[in-house]
Amino acid sequence: MLELAFSTEDVLHIRFAFSSLWEAVVSVRALRHPADRALHLPWVRRARAALADAGTDLGPLLDLVLAPTHYIPDFLTPPPTTPVPDLAAELAAMRATTADQVRADLVRLGPAAGPFAGRLADDPASGLAELADVLREYWEVALAPDWPRIRGLLEGEVAYRARRLAEGGAYLLFGDLHERVSWSGDTLYVRHQHWHRSRALDGRGLVLVPSVFAWPWVYTISEPPWQPTLLYPPRGVATVWEAGRASGPAALAAVLGRARAALLAELEAPASTTELARRTGLTAGGVSQQLTALRGAGLVVAHRAGRVVLYARTAVADALLTASTGR
Known part of the structure; x- marks a missing residue:
């Protein structure tokens, strides 16, 4: 505790904040032990195939991100300093870790670490530079295609x-x-x-x-x-790797229409037009049109997060969904 x-x-x-670097580092565990993280199996299959095709060598990363131990060296995941992630800036912060801090984290990781850990302890500056290159390639091959969702x-x-x-x-x-x-x-x-x-x-x-x-x-x-x-x-x-058409509660769809009911059901957490189109199978234009109608009816609100507009259900919409599902 x-x-x-x-x-x-x-x-x-x-x-x-959220972090490109954190996602890359923690995702290695899903690659290594997908049975413990079955939710991510669709991504694991795609990522393994892409990494094999690209010939990406994850050796240095695999030597540091171990399982079943729950510790990941803190220098691999420095806390993000800005709300908007920037992989290049995060890798620069990682490379700026002091030699003493790198060695202290490796001691805490323990003897189960692979051979790269020894090279990193001997020459932290060169080791961190090599690790940054591995993480950058890994990101581009395995994570960048899915980053928008x-x-x-x-x-x-x-x-x-x-x-x-x-x-x-x-x-x-x-x-x-x-x-x-x-x-x-x-x-x-x-x-x-x-x-x-x-x-x-x-x-x-x-x-x-x-x-x-x-x-x-x-x-x-x-x-x-x-x-x-x-x-x-x-x-x-649980919805992050889903594809295809979603449907909302039948009772609500009978009143609002299937598309609008599906959109309200998907807005359990705020989402963008692009994300809602991916989840529901509707076109982005269709989603935008339906959200405009829902917003006019007081069922959806919108706010800007950086360059993206996010939509969220209102309390009235939450009440409608609760009533239509009998919860």
Whole structure:
């Protein structure tokens, strides 16, 4: 169990971000042990085929991202400093890790690490440069083709969490974040099987980082010098690899029409027009037309997140879906 004690200052410094580098590093575990992460099997099949075709050598990465151990060296996943991910900037931050920090993380990783860990400890600067090249190639081959759908889900999650924080503070923010995460008094509890520590955040706050490939676990960084960070799977992660046509509740479809009912059902978490088109099988233009009608009826709201417009259900739409499904 990890216990993170918050002060008022820490609550004020909660922030949200997502990370290209985190997704790349954590996804390696899905590649290595897909049986433990069956949700990602459609991606695993595509990624393995693409990596084989490209002849990508993941050796250095596989030597550091181990299983079943739950520790990933913190220098591989420095907490993101901006809300919008930039792989080049994140790789530069990784390469800037001090030699002492790299060696300390490798000691914590233990003797199970592969031979690359030894080379990295001997010459951290050269090793980090080699690792950055491997991660960049891995990203381009295995993750870049699916990044738009991943990013859409993560942007929707950040918007949802920000709204929860605004509406009800830490209690609402953490209340439905993950079954292993709970909030009581001024302390956040994260249930880790092999990690037991109590820490005061000391005004540093907490970075919340949704990650598709974190599923089904949560990951944390709590050791100095990093800003405390919690990585967790976003709402709606089960839909990320789905393709084809979705349908909404039959009773609601009879009133609103099948397309609008399907869109409302898919908006459990905020999503973009492109993402909704992928999930429902409708054209992007068709989705836009239906969302305009739903927005006019007070069932959907829209807000901009960077260059993307995200749509979310209103409380009225939530009530309609609840009534139509009998929940």
